[in-house]
Amino acid sequence: MKNLIIPNDYHSNLDLHDTQIAIKTVKDFFQNQIAQHLHLTRVSAPLFVDPTSGLNDNLNGVERPVAFDIKEQDGRIAEVVQSLAKWKRYALKKYGFSYGEGIYTDMNAIRRDEDTDNIHSIFVDQWDWEKVIKFEERNTDTLKSIVRKVYKCLKNTEKYMAIQYEYIEEILPDDIYFVTTDELAQIFPDNTPKEREYYIAKAKGAVCIMKIGDKLENGKPHDGRSPDYDDWQLNCDIVVYYPVLDIGLELSSMGIRVDKDALLSQLDKAGCPERAKLPYQKSIIDGELPFTIGGGIGQSRICMFFLRKAHIGEVQSSLWPEEMVSECAEHQIHLL
Numbered sequence: 511m512k513n514l515i516i517p518n519d520y521h522s523n524l525d526l527h528d529t530q531i532a533i534k535t536v537k538d539f540f541q542n543q544i545a546q547h548l549h550l551t552r553v554s555a556p557l558f559v560d561p562t563s564g565l566n567d568n569l570n571g572v573e574r575p576v577a578f579d580i581k582e583q584d585g586r587i588a589e590v591v592q593s594l595a596k597w598k599r600y601a602l603k604k605y606g607f608s609y610g611e612g613i614y615t616d617m618n619a620i621r622r623d624e625d626t627d628n629i630h631s632i633f634v635d636q637w638d639w640e641k642v643i644k645f646e647e648r649n650t651d652t653l654k655s656i657v658r659k660v661y662k663c664l665k666n667t668e669k670y671m672a673i674q675y676e677y678i679e680e681i682l683p684d685d686i687y688f689v690t691t692d693e694l695a696q697i698f699p700d701n702t703p704k705e706r707e708y709y710i711a712k713a714k715g716a717v718c719i720m721k722i723g724d725k726l727e728n729g730k731p732h733d734g735r736s737p738d739y740d741d742w743q744l745n746c747d748i749v750v751y752y753p754v755l756d757i758g759l760e761l762s763s764m765g766i767r768v769d770k771d772a773l774l775s776q777l778d779k780a781g782c783p784e785r786a787k788l789p790y791q792k793s794i795i796d797g798e799l800p801f802t803i804g805g806g807i808g809q810s811r812i813c814m815f816f817l818r819k820a821h822i823g824e825v826q827s828s829l830w831p832e833e834m835v836s837e838c839a840e841h842q843i844h845l846l
Contacts (some may be wrong), residue, residue: 683715
């Protein structure tokens with residue numbers, strides 16, 4: 511398959527049984543780290559929401575959410591969440607969290623329109639987290655401070671896994687490199703956004719790519735971002751170089767959330783100003799929700815990275831094209 515990368519002479523160092531044990535080891539250690547360093551409390555989260563609430567993540571605006579009707583509620587429609595980016599901010603107020611406090615939860619989603627490959631699945635699992643900040647903390651310094659804490663958790667997890675499993679070597683650099691999408695475009699003017707991410711990740715080992723969603727000088731955005739949760743001037747992705755596949759691997763996406771001005775501006779830029787009338791978006795405009803920073807951290811992505819797997823299907827159960835399953839099996843890539 512054209513989307514599938516087959517590493518030369520690949521073999522997993524863990525069989526399916528031991529892989530399951532290792533997945534739990536990674537997840538238990540990392541979520542304890544992130545909760546400790548960001549002062550987060552674990553909460554329960556919805557699998558589906560009311561589409562009229564404005565709480566679901568519209569992603570790039572073209573992905574179709576999975577929806578179903580509810581027999582007991584006169585055919586009411588529910589949508590499986592595509593992420594919890596908006597719900598978390600709402601939950602911080604509803605659950606009574608104060609400044610400096612935050613939450614994290616397991617987020618499971620179905621991306622029916624995803625193009626699957628080594629790192630993309632129609633099943634998405636991540637830790638979604640959100641934390642209350644002050645208005646005056648809506649700046650780049652705050653974003654960078656949180657990124658460094660998340661990166662420290664990643665570094666600590668790699669160090670821990672390297673102790674547990676002899677075949678795992680530490681490859682993450684001591685520090686993460688910060689760069690904006692505009693700066694990347696200036697460094698690599700003749701390359702696509704994904705190529706830029708690959709080159710900078712390979713050069714630096716770990717990079718925080720900031721300011722995603724707004725148009726660059728060429729009139730196109732570096733990547734798509736929903737207009738009603740992240741402030742496009744105060745968001746970022748954490749991308750690391752992954753030598754097993756020779757790619758830049760995104761492990762986390764985060765950002766300081768929109769205030770009224772950023773929300774209205776970005777809705778206009780995205781061509782969907784009508785969303786301002788939805789309950790969630792209106793609560794931001796009316797100043798009813800706290801100022802927050804939050805993000806998502808891929809659970810299967812970090813398991814894949816820390817266990818040095820060649821395919822995300824080696825650490826999560828999903829459905830794949832039969833051609834992909836067959837080709838993986840031929841090359842000792844055993845999908846769950």
